Amino acid sequence: MSARRCRAVVIGASAGALEVLNQVLPALPASFPLPVFVVVHVPPDRKSLLAELFARRCEMRVREAEDKEPIEPGTIYFAPPNYHMLVETEQALALSADEPVLYSRPAIDILFESAADVYGPALAALVLTGANEDGARGLRAVETAGGQVAVQDPKTAFAAAMPEAALAACPRARIVTPGGVAAYLQELAAMPPVDEN
Amino acid sequence: MTDQVEEIEIQLLLEALYLRYHYDFRHYAATSIKRRLRLAREQMGFASISALQERLLHDETMLPRMLGYLTVQVSEMFRDPSYFKAIRETVIPHLRTYPSLKLWIAGCADGEELYSFVILFREEGLEERTIFYATDINQDALARARAGIYGLERIQLFTENHRKSGGKSSLSEYYSAGYGRAVFDKSLRERVLFADHSLVTDAVFAEMNLISCRNVLIYFNRALQDRAIGLFKDSLSRKGFLGLGAKENLRFCAHADAFSEFNREERLYQRRDG
Numbered sequence: 207m208s209a210r211r212c213r214a215v216v217i218g219a220s221a222g223a224l225e226v227l228n229q230v231l232p233a234l235p236a237s238f239p240l241p242v243f244v245v246v247h248v249p250p251d252r253k254s255l256l257a258e259l260f261a262r263r264c265e266m267r268v269r270e271a272e273d274k275e276p277i278e279p280g281t282i283y284f285a286p287p288n289y290h291m292l293v294e295t296e297q298a299l300a301l302s303a304d305e306p307v308l309y310s311r312p313a314i315d316i317l318f319e320s321a322a323d324v325y326g327p328a329l330a331a332l333v334l335t336g337a338n339e340d341g342a343r344g345l346r347a348v349e350t351a352g353g354q355v356a357v358q359d360p361k362t363a364f365a366a367a368m369p370e371a372a373l374a375a376c377p378r379a380r381i382v383t384p385g386g387v388a389a390y391l392q393e394l395a396a397m398p399p400v401d402e403n
Numbered sequence: 404m405t406d407q408v409e410e411i412e413i414q415l416l417l418e419a420l421y422l423r424y425h426y427d428f429r430h431y432a433a434t435s436i437k438r439r440l441r442l443a444r445e446q447m448g449f450a451s452i453s454a455l456q457e458r459l460l461h462d463e464t465m466l467p468r469m470l471g472y473l474t475v476q477v478s479e480m481f482r483d484p485s486y487f488k489a490i491r492e493t494v495i496p497h498l499r500t501y502p503s504l505k506l507w508i509a510g511c512a513d514g515e516e517l518y519s520f521v522i523l524f525r526e527e528g529l530e531e532r533t534i535f536y537a538t539d540i541n542q543d544a545l546a547r548a549r550a551g552i553y554g555l556e557r558i559q560l561f562t563e564n565h566r567k568s569g570g571k572s573s574l575s576e577y578y579s580a581g582y583g584r585a586v587f588d589k590s591l592r593e594r595v596l597f598a599d600h601s602l603v604t605d606a607v608f609a610e611m612n613l614i615s616c617r618n619v620l621i622y623f624n625r626a627l628q629d630r631a632i633g634l635f636k637d638s639l640s641r642k643g644f645l646g647l648g649a650k651e652n653l654r655f656c657a658h659a660d661a662f663s664e665f666n667r668e669e670r671l672y673q674r675r676d677g
């Protein structure tokens with residue numbers, strides 16, 4: 207399937223996430239036109255420093271998602287610890303306190319599946335480094351809905367299990383290096399609009 | 404895009420559930436409901452959501468199982484210890500000035516939050532002047548809340564949370580352990596009224612000094628959230644307190660003006676005068 211313009215980006219990462227995200231997110235310009243939703247497996251403690259940390263390093267706006275938070279372009283949303291983050295509509299996020307999935311809350315699969323339902327082919331999904339299999343099922347859902355799927359090259363990953371599981375689920379996924387992700391996303395954002403018929 | 408047929412099936416099932424059993428999930432956050440219904444269909448082995456609806460309409464024993472899927476009882480004692488710490492340190496001093504108190508835990512699930520409050524109030528010497536209302540729409544959950552029995556493997560977390568919340572006693576004073584279970588002392592329930600009450604379809608039932616409703620509103624859409632918050636507003640005494648979940652807030656709510664922010668970080672609000 208040829209690449210077409212996306213209206214949102216979803217990213218999932220686990221063990222080793224900080225380092226890769228540090229190469230990816232600060233490289234996106236303030237003018238990046240899409241919302242970017244990020245699930246990182248974090249311990250369930252009340253406070254996560256991810257949003258604060260990246261707010262200082264990124265040109266894009268960075269938030270930790272609140273329940274029913276409006277979705278704005280040019281904004282990076284991190285899932286809060288101990289909640290799943292879902293895309294409710296193209297206008298709003300939602301959170302849930304449902305059981306962990308594959309021991310994780312937030313879970314990448316839940317974000318990806320909900321975003322695939324809402325954005326269909328106008329979604330780009332990216333699975334990065336991690337030591338479990340979360341994200342594989344979600345990536346598959348994005349692919350089935352016609353979205354763009356990409357996986358970090360396992361050879362470049364701090365933990366290869368997650369990208370490998372994602373590749374097993376989506377063998378045709380584009381393989382990207384941490385340094386290449388930002389350029390890839392900008393390319394997707396600049397494509398002609400998706401024809402939805 | 405979402406499968407259109409599935410959307411229709413979901414809408415029809417929720418309508419059927421409402422018409423047949425008066426449980427109204429029609430205005431819950433759609434994405435979560437969809438996920439729960441897919442799980443239900445898969446795990447109960449139905450070919451489609453319509454097939455599930457057919458059974459639900461004709462077989463009432465399906466209702467509790469369905470509610471088990473549509474409602475989520477995931478909870479902890481002293482969940483977010485800093486919330487309970489803030490209540491202990493900043494709300495309790497206000498409550499202490501009243502001769503009698505009413506506290507409502509709305510969406511109490513299996514009772515973890517309720518017992519947290521009763522223990523906190525006992526530690527602060529307020530239990531005896533307080534009536535605790537614990538409500539939920541899930542009967543099975545209410546029964547578990549009434550029983551107050553939790554898996555022993557959860558106690559370590561509860562104990563840790565209790566300590567972090569500024570607990571003045573040892574949690575082990577309140578339960579007896581055996582056969583892999585912790586059975587909480589029945590004296591903790593002496594001043595508790597359990598009730599089947601829905602924030603969607605039921606009305607005000609008493610005047611409260613403190614309402615704690617955590618991780619329930621996230622399952623509602625915005626309009627339904629407004630209804631529930633309106634209910635809380637009408638249920639609170641002047642200067643009464645409302646506590647929400649860690650990621651819930653009144654920012655987008657139609658009744659926001661009726662409340663002042665008491666502790667922004669901990670999602671504690673106070674009803675304004677008059």
Ligand SMILES: C[S@@+](CC[C@H](N)C(=O)[O-])C[C@H]1O[C@@H](n2cnc3c(N)ncnc32)[C@H](O)[C@@H]1O
Nearest residue numbers: 474478510512539540541601602603617618619
């Ligand atoms: C995730 S639990 C929250 C438990 C606890 N308050 C906490 O934060 O740990 C959500 C609870 O809300 C209940 N609930 C769902 N809809 C409700 C409604 N309309 N009225 C009252 N309770 C409801 C569910 O049955 C479930 O027990």
